[in-house]
Amino acid sequence: MKRRRLALTLRKLREQTGLSSAEAARRVDHDASWLSRIEIAEVRPHPNDVRALLTLYGVAGEEAEAVIEVARQAKQRGWWQQYSDVLPGWFATYVGMESEASVIRSYQCQMIPGLLQTEDYARAAFRGAPVPMRDEEVERQVALRMERQAILGSAGQPTLRVILDEGAVRRAVGGPDVLRAQITRLLEESSRSRLQIQVLPFGAGTGFDGSFVILDFPPLPAPYPDAVEDRLVYVDTLTGALYLEAPAEVAGYAAAFEQLAANALSPSESRDTLRKLAVE
Structure with missing residues (x-):
């Protein structure tokens, strides 16, 4: 970043x-x-x-x-550079940003976000990806994803707000056992301070057909010139990513996120829903 x-x-x-x-x-x-x-x-x-x-x-x-x-x-190398054999440049940029963010807002309509995935869920997700990977590539990607999660237990842990479309938590990635373990992981993570998970149910009658992440960054210390925005939007694609920094674009996504949060279940209601899904 x-x-x-x-x-x-x-x-x-x-x-x-x-x-x-x-x-x-x-x-x-x-x-x-x-x-x-x-x-x-x-x-x-x-x-x-x-x-x-x-x-x-x-x-x-x-x-x-x-x-x-x-x-x-x-000019210093980040820890993620050790995965350069499987980490494309456009995503290396995101991993670096994620590691420095103070607030992460993530809306996911298809999958559980990488920061909250279990190892088995991540492995199944990579194996089922539309672009085939060799087994060794899958394992390297899983290792990278698990290492990214270290920020959740760090001293500088960012505030993480996640909105999951119900379709994302019902999609049986890896089968029922893997999904059940994944939902249990979400329940455990939801008890962390500075981490909030909301489920947007089918019954809400609304949603958004594209996942996105909003990253906020702490201001650089004075006397660094006040010349840059401290927030951007990341949109993942099949072969790359979009980094949106124009104030109007960021404001639009920020407003959309808050509207989705207002339509979603509260954090406590979301935990109840996740418990029911785990039983199902």
């Missing part, structure tokens, strides 16, 4: 000067496409290049040093 926030910061600071990306790149002795790749977080800039850009943009002193420190941190 730090690479993406750095990219947004550099883009907004450049735009405030009225310079095009090609002109700004030329003034720090790089080709025209270099800065464009940095501003979409495709490449990690060297801290010295960041310093040169900040000088060009008129940012100096403690503010500049704060941005340069984030550039240094952005």
Whole structure:
């Protein structure tokens, strides 16, 4: 996430000067496409290049040093890089963001979200995916998914709000035994502080036909320039992902999430429903 926030910061600071990306790149002795790749977080800039850009943009002193420190941190490898053999770049970006988020809001209409899956459920989900995987790939993906869940027991555990369409909790991924164990896991997790699970029942008569996640991030400490949004929307697709950052787009998804939460069962009612489903 730090690479993406750095990219947004550099883009907004450049735009405030009225310079095009090609002109700004030329003034720090790089080709025209270099800065464009940095501003979409495709490449990690060297801290010295960041310093040169900040000088060009008129940012100096403690503010500049704060941005340069984030550039240094952005070059560090995350724990998830050990799974680069099965982790596509578009999803590696999400895993990094997830590990830094302070609030995660997740609406799922098809499956239990990865952060709450049991190992057997995750294995069955990967084996049943529309894109076939070799057994060794499945096991690597399961290991990655289990390691992601470490944030739920960490000192900096994010607030997690999950809305599950009833179809997601009824879909017998892996068969009845696997699903029963998965529902039991949801019941156990729902007792955690800072974790809320709601079920959106079929009887609500409403829903949304696409899963999405809203990530909130803690503000970077002063004197980092106040140039970036601290919230974005992640939408998963079969072969990639969408990262929505425009304020209007984020606001639309945030409003949709709250409307879904209002139509869903309360957390206590949701636990009662999950208990009944486990028995069924």
